[in-house]
Amino acid sequence: MELAAGSQDVAYEETILRDLGITHILNLVPDSPNLFENRIVYKNVPLLDDTSGKLRFYLGGCLDFIDSGRAVGAVLVHCNAGISRAPAVVIAYLMARTGVSLDNAIASVRSVRPVARPNPTFMQQLREYERELQHSPVQKQNGRAKKMSPLTQHLTMFVDKNQREWDQHLPILLMAYRSAEHESTGYSPARMLFGHEL
Numbered sequence: 001m002e003l004a005a006g007s008q009d010v011a012y013e014e015t016i017l018r019d020l021g022i023t024h025i026l027n028l029v030p031d032s033p034n035l036f037e038n039r040i041v042y043k044n045v046p047l048l049d050d051t052s053g054k055l056r057f058y059l060g061g062c063l064d065f066i067d068s069g070r071a072v073g074a075v076l077v078h079c080n081a082g083i084s085r086a087p088a089v090v091i092a093y094l095m096a097r098t099g100v101s102l103d104n105a106i107a108s109v110r111s112v113r114p115v116a117r118p119n120p121t122f123m124q125q126l127r128e129y130e131r132e133l134q135h136s137p138v139q140k141q142n143g144r145a146k147k148m149s150p151l152t153q154h155l156t157m158f159v160d161k162n163q164r165e166w167d168q169h170l171p172i173l174l175m176a177y178r179s180a181e182h183e184s185t186g187y188s189p190a191r192m193l194f195g196h197e198l
Contacts, residue, residue: 002074003077004075006086023040024073026089027078028089047079056128056129059129083116092105092129
C-alpha cells in the first residue's frame with residue numbers, strides 16, 4: 001500500500017486524489033477543510049508548525065491512522081506547504097515501522113521531496129523519538145538490536161502515462177504522479193506532491 005506526503009493543494013484536487021487511489025488523508029492543518037468526506041476517511045491533527053508544535057504528542061494517533069489507511073488503500077499526509085509537518089510525520093513513520101535511522105528516513109523523504117525540511121523543534125523531537133525507538137523492545141530480537149535494511153532512493157512509485165512501476169518488496173512507497181494529460185496543460189501533480197519533477 002502507498003504513502004504520500006504533500007501540500008494542502010493536493011488535498012483539494014479530487015481528480016489527483018482519485019487517480020492516486022487516495023482513500024485516507026491525514027490533515028495536519030488546523031483550519032484546512034476536509035473537502036471529500038463522502039469518499040475519503042480523514043483524520044485532523046492540529047499540529048502547529050512553530051516552536052510550540054507537539055509532534056510527539058500526536059505521533060501515536062498519526063502512525064496508527066497511516067497503518068489503518070495503508071491496510072486498505074493509500075494515505076496522503078498533508079500540511080500547508082508540505083515542507084515541515086507532513087515530512088516530519090512521514091519520517092517518524094519510516095523510523096517506527098521500518099527501523100531505519102533518522103538520517104536514512106530524512107534522506108528517503110528528500111529523495112522524492114527535496115523541499116522537505118522539518119522545523120528545528122520537530123527535528124529535536126524526531127531525534128528524541130529515534131533514541132526512544134532504539135531502546136524499545138519492539139526494535140529488539142533475541143536480546144540484540146534487530147537489523148533492518150535502510151530505504152534508499154528506490155522509495156518511489158511513478159505513475160507515468162498509465163504505466164505503473166514499483167518494487168513489490170519495498171514496505172512503503174512514496175508516490176509521484178505524472179499525467180500526460182496534465183503535462184499538456186503545464187499542470188504537474190508531481191510538482192505539487194514533491195516540489196519538483198521526477
